[in-house]
Structure formats: structure tokens, C-alpha cells
Amino acid sequence: MFAYAIRRVLWAIPTLFGISLVVFMLTTLIEVPPPADLGKVDPENVLSEEDRARARFVDLPRFFNTQPLDIHGRTDEILFHLVADDAQRDVAAARLARLGGAALPFIMPQIDAMPAAAKSRVAVALAPVAVRMGQGDAVALRDPATAPIFWTRYWDEHSTDFTEPSVRRTVDRLLVRDSAQRETELSQVDTFALATVIEAMPRVKDQAALRRLMSVAARASGRGIVPDEGAPAAAFVRAEEDWRSWWFIHRSDYVAYDGATKVAASVTDTRYGRWMLGAVTSQLGLSTRDGVPINEKLIARAPVTFALTFIAMLASYLVAIPIGVLSAWRRGKAVDATFALLLLLVYSIPVFVLAQALSGLFARDNLLGLAVPILTLTAGGAAALSRHQRGSMVEVLSLDYVRTARAKGVSTFRVLVVHALRNAIVSTTTLAGLQFPLMLGSTFVVEEVFGIQGLGWETLRAIETHDAAWLVAVVLFSAVMTMLMLIASDLATSILDPRARDTALHSGDL
Amino acid sequence: MRKKNTARAAAIAVLFLAFVTIFADLLASPLPVLCNYHQQLWVLPNVSHPKELDGLSCDDIQKAGHVYITPVTCHGPLDEAPAEALLPPMAPGHMLGTDAVGRDVFARTVHGTRTTLSFAVLSTFVFVMVGLFLGAFTGFFGGALDAITTRAVETMSSFPTLVLAIGVQAMVPRPTVSTLFLAIVLSRWAEVTKLTRAEVRLAKSSDFALAARALGATPLRVLLNHVFPNARTAAIVSATFGLGSVMLAEASLTFLRAGHDNSVASWGEMLSEVRDYPTAWWMLVFPGALLIMAVLSFNVLGEALRDALDPRTRSDKNTP
Numbered sequence: 001m002f003a004y005a006i007r008r009v010l011w012a013i014p015t016l017f018g019i020s021l022v023v024f025m026l027t028t029l030i031e032v033p034p035p036a037d038l039g040k041v042d043p044e045n046v047l048s049e050e051d052r053a054r055a056r057f058v059d060l061p062r063f064f065n066t067q068p069l070d071i072h073g074r075t076d077e078i079l080f081h082l083v084a085d086d087a088q089r090d091v092a093a094a095r096l097a098r099l100g101g102a103a104l105p106f107i108m109p110q111i112d113a114m115p116a117a118a119k120s121r122v123a124v125a126l127a128p129v130a131v132r133m134g135q136g137d138a139v140a141l142r143d144p145a146t147a148p149i150f151w152t153r154y155w156d157e158h159s160t161d162f163t164e165p166s167v168r169r170t171v172d173r174l175l176v177r178d179s180a181q182r183e184t185e186l187s188q189v190d191t192f193a194l195a196t197v198i199e200a201m202p203r204v205k206d207q208a209a210l211r212r213l214m215s216v217a218a219r220a221s222g223r224g225i226v227p228d229e230g231a232p233a234a235a236f237v238r239a240e241e242d243w244r245s246w247w248f249i250h251r252s253d254y255v256a257y258d259g260a261t262k263v264a265a266s267v268t269d270t271r272y273g274r275w276m277l278g279a280v281t282s283q284l285g286l287s288t289r290d291g292v293p294i295n296e297k298l299i300a301r302a303p304v305t306f307a308l309t310f311i312a313m314l315a316s317y318l319v320a321i322p323i324g325v326l327s328a329w330r331r332g333k334a335v336d337a338t339f340a341l342l343l344l345l346v347y348s349i350p351v352f353v354l355a356q357a358l359s360g361l362f363a364r365d366n367l368l369g370l371a372v373p374i375l376t377l378t379a380g381g382a383a384a385l386s387r388h389q390r391g392s393m394v395e396v397l398s399l400d401y402v403r404t405a406r407a408k409g410v411s412t413f414r415v416l417v418v419h420a421l422r423n424a425i426v427s428t429t430t431l432a433g434l435q436f437p438l439m440l441g442s443t444f445v446v447e448e449v450f451g452i453q454g455l456g457w458e459t460l461r462a463i464e465t466h467d468a469a470w471l472v473a474v475v476l477f478s479a480v481m482t483m484l485m486l487i488a489s490d491l492a493t494s495i496l497d498p499r500a501r502d503t504a505l506h507s508g509d510l
Numbered sequence: 511m512r513k514k515n516t517a518r519a520a521a522i523a524v525l526f527l528a529f530v531t532i533f534a535d536l537l538a539s540p541l542p543v544l545c546n547y548h549q550q551l552w553v554l555p556n557v558s559h560p561k562e563l564d565g566l567s568c569d570d571i572q573k574a575g576h577v578y579i580t581p582v583t584c585h586g587p588l589d590e591a592p593a594e595a596l597l598p599p600m601a602p603g604h605m606l607g608t609d610a611v612g613r614d615v616f617a618r619t620v621h622g623t624r625t626t627l628s629f630a631v632l633s634t635f636v637f638v639m640v641g642l643f644l645g646a647f648t649g650f651f652g653g654a655l656d657a658i659t660t661r662a663v664e665t666m667s668s669f670p671t672l673v674l675a676i677g678v679q680a681m682v683p684r685p686t687v688s689t690l691f692l693a694i695v696l697s698r699w700a701e702v703t704k705l706t707r708a709e710v711r712l713a714k715s716s717d718f719a720l721a722a723r724a725l726g727a728t729p730l731r732v733l734l735n736h737v738f739p740n741a742r743t744a745a746i747v748s749a750t751f752g753l754g755s756v757m758l759a760e761a762s763l764t765f766l767r768a769g770h771d772n773s774v775a776s777w778g779e780m781l782s783e784v785r786d787y788p789t790a791w792w793m794l795v796f797p798g799a800l801l802i803m804a805v806l807s808f809n810v811l812g813e814a815l816r817d818a819l820d821p822r823t824r825s826d827k828n829t830p
Contacts (some may be wrong), residue, residue: 018665029681148646348806350758352765353781353798360788441672445762449785459673463680463768473671474678485670 004494004501008487015483020279023476024272030056030468043094045455054249055285056468057274065273068265070257073188074099075106082125083118093125100129100220101190102254105162108155111148124149130154132219133188161189167196173215175200178209183216191220194254198247201240207233214239241293248274248283279476289467298473304454306481309443312374313435316381321425323382324389328424329416331394339386347383351442354379355449373450377442381435388431393424426496431490437482517814520807525803527627534624537785538617540567540586547571556581576675584612587621587775599792607792609783618795621775627804630686630756637695638749641702646741648703649710650733659703666700667738671759679768687770690763694756702748709741716740750815754808761801 013354053059067073078099081092096103107126111119127141135154142145160166174182186193197213204210204377211226218224225242227235257265267273278284323343327336355376362372396402397420405419444456451457455474462470494501512736536543539556541563546552555563563571567818568584571577583605591612599607599615606615650654671694678693679685713719714737722736723729763769772779784794 014661015664015668016659019668022665022669023677026677026681029678030683344809345802345806348809349802350756350761350798350805352762353794353801356781356784356794357798360791360794407704437668437670437673441670441762444672444676448766459676459680460766460768463676466680468681470679471677475673478670478673479668482670486668 001494001498001501004505005491007505008490008494012483012487016480019476019479019483020276021272023472023479024275026475027056027275027472028062028271029469032124043091046091047094057271059275060269060271060274062271065269068252068257068262068269070252070262070265071099071102071254072106072256074253075103078103079107079110079122082121083114085118086260087489089121093121096122096125097128098222099191099253100132101162101192103196104129104155104192105159107257108151108159111151116148119148120144123151126151129190130221133190134184135188158188162192163194167193171196171200174212175206175209176214177206178206182196183212186216187219192256194220194247195251198243201243207236210236214228214243217243220251238293241295242286245283245285245293248278269421284473285469287462287467287470289465289470291460294469294473298455298468298477301453301455301458302477304452304455305440305443305447307379308373308447308454309436309439312377312381312443313432313439315374315378316385316435317428319378319382319433320385320389321421321428323386324393324428325416325421325424327386327390328393328397329412331390336390341386342384346379347387349380350443351376351380352449354445359449373446373452376446377417377439380442384438385428385431385435389424389428391419392427396420396424429496430489430493432492433486436485437478440478440482512818513814516810520810520814523803524811525806527623527800527807529622531624534620535582535802538582538583538585538587538614538620540584540589541581541586542571542577543573543581545571545577545579547575581593583614583616583620585617585638587613587617588773589613589617595788596790597754602720606796607790607794609780609790611789615780615792615796618775618780619777619800622777622797623800624825625774625776626757626801627759627779629691629760630712630753633691633698634696634749634752634756636691637698638702638745638752640695640699642706642742642745644699645703645706645745646710646733646738649707649741650729650737656707660707661685663700663704663707666697667704668732671697674767675759675763676766679763685768685770687774690760690770694759698752698756702745702752705744706741709744710737713740747812747816747818750808750812754805754812757801757808782829788819 029190037431050059069077074095076098078092082096083087104126107122111122114122121144124144124147126141127138127147130136130141130150131138136150141150167186170182170185171193174186186197194217197217197307201210201213204213208229214224214226218226224246225239227239252265252269268277282295284298286293287297302304323339330336355373358372358376402415402420405415444455444459446452447454447456448460455478458470459474460475461467490504530537535556541556541559542552543556544551544553545555547563547566552560553562566713567589568577568580585604591608594604594608594612597604597608597612599605601607604614604616606619608614609618619629644659648659668723674697675690675693678696679690682689710733714732717733722732725735734753760769760776761778764776765782767782769778777800780793780797781801784790787793805807
């Protein structure tokens with residue numbers, strides 16, 4: 001038994017991998033806008049366009065990244081364009097202003113070796129960074145003559161601040177005793193502090209300190225939410241989620257990779273890797289329809305859908321088993337024929353036609369309002385199950401032990417329910433695993449017709465607004481749920497019917 | 511005897527649907543069957559859709575010439591007439607009424623049959639073929655390809671058909687009939703593959719296959735001449751059930767407005783219009799009845815075929 005269970009569960013790993021691949025391939029179906037011409041357009045437009053693409057990781061290769069870019073690589077690329085003074089110069093300057101303080105440790109050692117013109121171009125491009133840090137004089141910083149001097153002098157004095165331990169110490173102090181002084185200190189290293197600050201956020205319980213961390217991060221990155229003082233806890237959770245998902249996408253802009261992380265990045269810094277990591281750590285992003293985190297929505301919607309599905313499945317078993325037993329017992333008689341015809345008809349009625357017809361007949365606002373959707377779902381499920389139940393019951397009733405029981409004078413009811421049904425019910429019960437995906441699909445339809453706000457309803461709203469994040473999440477989620485149901489039903493079979501388990505173990509399928 | 515009659519009725523229903531599909535243009539088309547327009551005789555313009563008569567209606571042609579034979583209804587499935595919106599059945603000129611933009615329900619039902627049935631036949635054919643080939647090949651030869659296919663089948667059967675198809679249709683930039691086709695094939699091939707593979711593995715280890723092998727037949731010959739004919743039955747039965755379920759899936763998706771665009775008439779789209787106009791029962795009843803009839807017929811036929819072709823799984827074998 002255990003051997004079977006362990007094997008069955010282990011075989012789920014390649015299936016899970018397959019599911020993730022299929023859903024990932026789905027995400028690549030989404031239309032990708034062609035890259036903008038970097039020389040001609042306004043740099044800010046280019047960058048915001050790029051952000052939209054990066055939110056879906058389309059800037060990365062699909063499965064393997066031969067050259068994962070970190071802050072070091074990005075800075076070198078920018079410097080190359082600035083020194084060469086080519087068409088991408090303006091975009092490069094805008095990018096450099098974004099990278100900010102985190103890029104300084106990689107620029108400063110190189111800047112002295114540059115020709116004077118290139119040096120001042122780089123220095124002027126860095127002006128917005130100095131403004132963010134609250135350093136120097138805005139006019140002097142934009143003057144090609146004085147800017148390089150400022151930056152050389154600045155680096156001489158402050159280069160020791162741009163080390164990870166120093167930033168960490170400041171953050172720790174800020175967390176122990178919240179003060180404006182520490183906030184200024186963190187602002188002075190600009191984006192260099194982002195890694196430490198954002199990664200510290202989940203540990204922080206105190207709202208005032210959290211606010212301070214968020215405002216440091218917001219100033220350095222020029223984006224993000226900082227909740228008001230005394231805002232409800234939900235606002236902080238939302239803001240933290242927002243920072244977490246932004247950092248998940250933009251981490252490589254501000255952090256340098258060393259040997260091991262660089263190797264790892266060639267796999268994780270790919271479209272599939274990022275997407276998969278996001279899915280595993282439940283960072284499914286924000287819904288583009290209303291900006292609510294996908295997680296929050298899934299937690300709100302899934303119980304409705306699954307409650308509906310499971311209640312309907314339970315109800316269809318309760319209806320199907322008596323019908324199946326009755327038709328098998330009276331096989332060939334009028335009752336059997338009537339049920340057979342009726343069930344075949346019900347089985348063939350599409351769930352949406354039934355739902356639409358019933359929703360027109362019954363009012364929605366009373367108790368019936370909840371019963372009708374379940375009734376709709378039950379009808380289809382019960383029809384399929386009772387046909388199956390009849391088949392397996394007929395088979396068991398023809399076995400010798402049933403005849404023996406009858407010969408001994410056991411009552412009809414006892415023969416049917418105690419002797420025959422116990423064996424006949426096994427295969428019907430284990431159908432639940434196969435029934436589940438069908439029922440889930442039907443639930444989606446029923447939710448839409450009756451306006452029940454579950455996964456299906458939300459999905460159809462997402463189709464209307466092209467909310468890709470939600471669609472991906474819901475396809476992935478229902479596939480994983482179905483897989484779990486299939487495993488559960490296989491395990492149930494193996495407990496109820498050891499022969500099936502042995503067959504599976506020896507057939508080489510497991 | 512009763513079963514035989516049911517199966518016969520189902521076969522007649524399927525033939526009826528096929529008839530409607532083939533002769534849809536004779537039943538409902540904006541152009542006449544035979545007419546004289548500007549001193550030129552046109553034969554079957556409703557089928558050939560000549561450029562010269564593009565955009566004309568029967569009435570226009572009557573004015574400039576003569577219409578000899580009209581189709582049953584002189585309306586196309588896509589002809590809108592806002593002045594005649596939401597007419598109930600038996601209205602003059604529209605025997606089954608009209609929808610919210612004045613399109614003739616009879617014409618839309620007839621052409622919807624054509625869309626749905628031909629879509630179902632084509633996609634079922636493709637996924638059954640894929641399943642047969644993959645299942646037979648991997649089941650017979652085994653090896654690495656077999657292992658990979660088994661995992662792929664396992665993976666694909668974890669996706670609820672409807673949810674996966676909704677996902678594909680919503681992700682593609684422009685959902686059309688062909689993307690819907692791909693979505694259906696993608697979600698259905700695994701079932702047939704699994705079935706065929708199991709049948710082939712069973713037949714492969716049977717005595718007659720071993721005997722053929724011992725007599726010196728090549729593995730390919732054993733597969734094609736001895737093993738495959740035994741596995742074929744299951745696929746034929748599954749294809750018949752598949753036709754019904756593909757029609758159902760297509761109708762459900764268009765009902766949810768996640769199917770194809772409105773360039774073709776379809777039952778699901780008509781049914782979805784009822785959601786906006788709940789009192790227009792004629793848009794629910796006519797396509798709904800046809801859909802139920804179609805699915806029912808394919809289910810009955812599937813069962814009849816299973817009983818006829820495969821005595822092992824005869825559903826009434828224990829009936830006295």
C-alpha cells in the first residue's frame with residue numbers, strides 16, 4: 001500500500017512540471033508589442049514600455065539565459081552607449097538615472113579612465129541621482145564642466161557608505177529606533193539600499209518603521225505605495241505585496257550577481273524560471289482588471305467554486321447510487337427502461353442550456369436561488385454516475401456469491417445493499433477523480449449564468465478585460481486541483497480494491 | 511430490439527443534421543437558387559456567391575429580373591435588419607423569429623448546424639488521428655518515447671477541458687474558429703492516446719500477436735495487421751462520443767463568449783443572446799433542441815457502436 005502511495009505521489013512531480021510547462025506556453029501566446037525604436041522615441045516612453053514588457057518577463061529568453069544581466073552588466077551596457085555617444089544615448093542616460101546609487105560602485109572606478117567628453121556625459125546623466133540623494137547643487141550638476149569634479153570628490157568621501165554591511169547596519173538601527181536621521185542616511189546611498197530595505201520589509205512588524213522603509217524605497221525607485229500614517233493594516237499588506245512583486249521583477253537592476261548566483265541566474269532569469277518561481281512563491285502578480293493581488297482574489301473566489309463543485313458531486317452520488325441500484329435490480333423491466341431513457345436525455349442536455357432554462361423559471365433571491373445552481377450541476381453528474389452504477393451493479397449481481405446469499409434466504413434488500421452494493425460501489429466512487437474536472441467546467445458555466453461570484457465568474461470578467469495574470473493563475477490552479485483529485489481517487493481505489501493497485505504496480509505504469 | 515430502434519432513430523437524427531449541414535445554402539441564403547438578373551441566368555448563386563450579386567437580396571433581384579426558385583428562407587445568417595428585431599416565431603418572412611439585431615433565427619440555426627457539425631467532425635477527426643497514431647506507436651514499441659507520451663497524457667488529462675479551452679481562447683490575441691480548433695484538439699488528444707495505448711498493449715501480449723511474431727512477421731506488420739485492428743474499435747467508439755462532446759464544448763465556449771468571433775453563425779452564440787433578452791424563448795428553444803438532439807444521437811450511436819463492435823463491453827450482456 002505504502003509503496004503504491006509513494007510511487008503514485010512521486011509520479012506527480014513530472015506531471016506538475018508538465019502542467020507548469022503547458023501553462024507557461026499559454027502565457028507566451030499573449031501578444032507581445034514589438035520593441036520600440038530606441039533612437040527616436042522619448043526615453044521615458046521607452047522605459048515605461050519596457051516596464052510593461054518586463055512585468056511579463058518577455059525581455060528574458062524562454063528557457064535558458066546565456067548572459068543574465070545584473071547591475072554590473074547593465075551599468076557596463078549603459079556606459080558603452082554613453083561613451084560611444086550613439087543613438088541610444090538618451091535612453092541609456094534615463095536608464096542610468098533609474099539605476100541610481102546601486103550603479104555608482106561600478107561606474108566610479110571606470111570614470112577616471114574615460115575621455116573628458118565621455119566623463120562629463122556620464123556625470124551629467126547621474127545628476128538626477130544626486131538630486132535624489134540630496135547632494136550638490138542642481139545647476140552645477142548639470143554643467144558638463146563641474147559635474148565630473150563633483151562626482152570624483154563625492155566618491156572620495158562617500159565610497160565607504162556604498163557597502164552592504166554599512167547599509168545593513170543602518171537598516172538595523174532604523175528598525176531598533178525609528179528616526180528621521182537614519183532615513184536620511186539611507187536616502188544618501190539611493191538605490192544601493194533597496195536590496196536590504198525591501199528584503200527587510202517582511203520582518204518588520206512596527207508600522208511606523210515599515211512606513212519609513214517604504215518611503216526610503218519609494219524615493220530611491222521613484223515609484224511604489226507608501227500608506228498614510230494610521231492606515232488600516234490591509235493597506236500595509238497591499239503595499240508590501242506591491243513592493244514584493246516589483247522587487248521580484250526588478251531585483252536584477254539593483255543587485256550584483258557573484259559566481260554561484262550567476263550560474264543560478266542563467267536558469268532563474270528566464271521567462272519560464274521567473275514565472276515558475278513566481279507561481280511557487282505565490283507571487284502571481286496583480287490583476288490588471290482591478291489591481292487586486294491575484295492571491296487575494298483566488299482565496300476569495302476558490303471556496304465558492306469548490307463548495308459548489310463538491311456539494312454538487314456529493315448530491316449527484318446521493319441521487320445516482322439509489323437509481324443505479326434500482327435499475328440494476330429491475331433490469332429489463334419498465335422502471336429500468338424509463339430511467340435509462342430519462343438519464344440518457346438528462347445526460348445529453350448541455351449544462352448551460354439547463355442553467356439558462358432554469359434561471360428563467362426560478363427567481364434568484366430566495367432559498368431556491370442557491371438550490372437551483374446545485375440542482376443544475378447535480379442533474380448532469382447524477383446521470384453519468386447512475387449509468388455507471390447500474391453497469392457495475394448488474395455485473396456484481398450476476399456473481400455466484402450473490403446467488404448463494406439469495407439461496408440462503410437473505411432478504412432482497414440485504415442482498416442488494418449489503419452484499420452487492422459494497423462491491424459495486426467501488427468503481428463508482430473512484431470515478432470521482434474523473435468526474436471532478438467535468439464538474440469544475442460545468443461550475444464555471446453555472447456561475448456565469450446565475451451570477452455567482454466564484455472562479456468562473458471572475459474568469460469571464462477577466463476575458464472581457466484581457467486580464468492575463470488571472471487567466472494564467474486560474475488555469476494553473478484548476479489543473480493542480482484536478483491532478484490532486486486524480487491522485488486522491490487513485491489512492492482511494494488502491495485502498496478499496498487492492499487488485500487494481502497490484503495491476504498498476506506490475507503493469508509498469510507506475 | 512428496443513435498443514436497435516433507438517440506435518436507428520439516432521442514426522436518422524445524425525443523417526438529418528448532415529443533410530442540414532450540406533444543404534444549408536438551399537435552406538437559408540440571401541440569394542435565390544435560380545434567378546434572372548439583368549438578362550443573365552444565374553444557377554445556384556446561393557452556393558457560389560458570385561461577386562456580381564454580392565450584397566443583393568431576393569427582393570432586389572426580383573426588381574431587376576426574375577427569381578424562379580428561392581431557398582426556404584430568403585435570409586442569410588448574418589443579414590441584420592434592425593427594423594425587424596426580436597420578432598417572435600411565425601412572423602411574416604421569419605418562421606422562427608429574429609434576434610436582437612434582426613437576424614433570422616431559422617437561417618442562423620441552419621448555418622449554426624453547419625458550423626458546429628463541420629467543426630466537430632474536423633476536430634474530432636484530427637484528435638482521434640493524433641491519439642491513434644501516438645497511442646498505437648508508443649504502446650507497441652515502448653521505450654523513451656512511450657514514457658514521455660505517458661507523462662504528457664497524464665499532464666493533459668489534469669486540465670479540465672473547458673478551463674483549458676477558455677485559457678487558450680482568452681490568451682490568443684484574436685480568438686477565431688482555428689484557435690478554438692487548436693484548443694479543443696490540445697485538450698482532447700490525450701484521452702484517445704491513453705485508450706489506444708492500453709488496447710495496443712493488451713493486444714500486443716496476446717497469443718495471436720506472439721504467434722505472428724514467431725512466424726517471422728516484422729514488428730510493423732504485427733502492429734498494423736494484427737494488433738491495430740483490435741485497438742481500432744475503442745477509438746471509433748470514442749470518436750463517436752467525442753463528436754457529441756466537441757459540439758458541447760464548442761457551444762459552451764461560444765455561449766460563454768469565449769469561442770470564436772461573430773463571423774460565423776453558431777448555436778452557442780444564439781443561446782448566449784438569451785442572457786440579454788430572457789423573454790426571447792425562441793432563441794433558446796430551437797438551437798437548444800438541436801444541440802440536445804445532436805448530443806443525444808451521438809451518445810446513443812456511440813453506445814450502439816460499442817455494443818456492436820466490441821462484445822466484451824456489451825452493456826446489456828447480463829440482461830435476461
